[in-house]
Amino acid sequence: MSIIEFKNVNKYYGKMHALKNINLTFEEGEVTTLIGPSGSGKSTLLRCINGLEKITDGHLHVFERDIADSNTDIRLVRQKIGMVFQHFELYPHMTVIQNVTLAPMRVLGLSEKEAIESAERYLTRVNMWDKKDAYPDNLSGGQKQRVAIARGLAMTPDAMLFDEPTSALDPETIVDVLDVMKDIAQKDGMTMIVVTHEMNFAREVANRTIFMKDGEIIEDRPSEEFFENPKDERARNFINQVFAY
Numbered sequence: 001m002s003i004i005e006f007k008n009v010n011k012y013y014g015k016m017h018a019l020k021n022i023n024l025t026f027e028e029g030e031v032t033t034l035i036g037p038s039g040s041g042k043s044t045l046l047r048c049i050n051g052l053e054k055i056t057d058g059h060l061h062v063f064e065r066d067i068a069d070s071n072t073d074i075r076l077v078r079q080k081i082g083m084v085f086q087h088f089e090l091y092p093h094m095t096v097i098q099n100v101t102l103a104p105m106r107v108l109g110l111s112e113k114e115a116i117e118s119a120e121r122y123l124t125r126v127n128m129w130d131k132k133d134a135y136p137d138n139l140s141g142g143q144k145q146r147v148a149i150a151r152g153l154a155m156t157p158d159a160m161l162f163d164e165p166t167s168a169l170d171p172e173t174i175v176d177v178l179d180v181m182k183d184i185a186q187k188d189g190m191t192m193i194v195v196t197h198e199m200n201f202a203r204e205v206a207n208r209t210i211f212m213k214d215g216e217i218i219e220d221r222p223s224e225e226f227f228e229n230p231k232d233e234r235a236r237n238f239i240n241q242v243f244a245y
């Protein structure tokens with residue numbers, strides 16, 4: 001059974017047709033990258049999955065719940081799906097450990113002791129336990145993003161969405177974040193959907209690559225095959241451009 005299912009999904013922002021008749025399914029344990037030029041609808045597609053954007057028409061089921069149905073409790077869906085944003089979205093007035101323990105205590109009902117134990121496990125995993133008492137403003141972008149990933153993992157999600165997680169980072173910190181993501185994909189078998197411009201991550205870590213342009217899915221194939229031989233000219237041009245330097 002697919003965990004995410006798009007059927008004839010359209011999304012408009014006013015007159016802008018951002019997603020055009022999307023039909024897609026995602027399976028448990030898959031690592032998928034969404035790639036394509038700026039403005040092709042990648043973030044919109046990702047954000048529809050956890051209800052941050054509303055679809056205009058069509059059907060979208062996530063963990064068997066109809067996302068477009070106003071009776072669906074979107075919080076239950078979000079509990080199962082972690083989200084990592086480009087700009088981290090950490091609470092600046094809270095320390096690292098407070099950021100990571102907040103939702104597990106409030107939403108999952110963990111005691112403080114349990115939440116701290118869990119935070120230790122995940123912050124150690126992303127090599128940030130030694131910074132547990134630091135405030136986000138005193139961390140590099142890459143460190144903040146690793147905390148954001150630990151915060152997502154601490155909710156023990158069934159899937160994780162990443163929206164350009166390395167686009168706002170200095171080049172020297174990108175690799176640390178990608179290594180953490182690779183580790184989660186390979187050791188945990190986490191279901192991951194990653195919007196990224198990091199083609200080497202797409203090629204080497206993701207099982208599947210979806211290439212989008214102008215709100216449409218142009219190619220959707222195993223990453224190895226896709227990068228070996230993009231079939232569509234638009235995909236070929238894109239790949240040639242991004243690997244040109």
Ligand SMILES: Nc1ncnc2c1ncn2[C@@H]1O[C@H](COP(=O)(O)OP(=O)(O)OP(=O)(O)O)[C@@H](O)[C@H]1O
Pocket residue numbers: 013016018036037038039040041042043044045
């Ligand atoms: N909140 C919004 N209101 C109006 N238009 C929007 C909004 N969000 C996105 N768009 C438009 O929808 C289209 C798809 O945007 P989206 O951010 O999904 O693309 P993307 O492929 O993720 O691009 P990028 O790689 O630049 O982040 C773009 O033309 C964008 O300008």
